[in-house]
Amino acid sequence: MSRPRGSIAASEPILPLILRRDRLPVVVGLVGVTALAWLYLLWMAHAMHAMPDMAQMVMPMIEPWSAADWLAMFLMWAIMMVGMMLPSAAPMILLYDRVRERQEARGASLAATGVFALGYLIAWILFSLGATTAQWALEQAALLSPMMVSASPWLGGGLLIAAALYQWTPLKHACLVHCRAPITFLADHWRPGSSGALRMGLHHGLYCVGCCWVLMALLFVGGVMNLLWIALLALFVLLEKVLPQGELFSRLSALLLAGAGALVILAG
16 A cells, blocks of 8 residues: 555654644643543542442442443443554554645645544444443443452462463554554555545554453453553553564563463462
């Protein structure tokens, strides 16, 4: 496939190209959406901790979910994924905007950058459907506490060990390579126009889901509404993508995850 006209060469440094004053509208948009997502999470966490007797409850009350429950949980997961994953996608989105700007003569517009970001988020919204289903199943099996954290050391430890093993799989490696090479991704997958932007954003988002979905399952270990745990996982994902030795960081982290999983099981 031919590269986009005026595309950025792989040898060009990324940061000087994306951290420019003319990227300000995109930066403001990314910061604004991320901030709104985190404000929602703060409100949700406060509301949960303010519920009467919540802290004293040990086992959840197993009740069928209503349609409203499903919608509320799905909304929570979708917004949480926006808050966690949009910062790590920012370099790709900003770089896409730079390339789009060079395509302006072809009719590209700033709105295409928003469509690209939307495509990326759609992938994580689809993941949120699966996460909501998993939460429902775990609650019905009495494996989650009222604070949405694992009530079983075997579940918590098993998820940590599963995440450790996944860090070494070929699928994890392949997806992480794409996430760490935004210039190559844009050069290989460029599509013009808004429809092309949506497809590219969704494509990149699916790579990101493939890279991080097991890590997101660790929210059931530290607590789905544990803001510190959410922030640490988001930081972990960001470091995997931007550190010069991100792949080494990813694989070495598997040792810590496996050790933590073993400790959780033994302590239980």
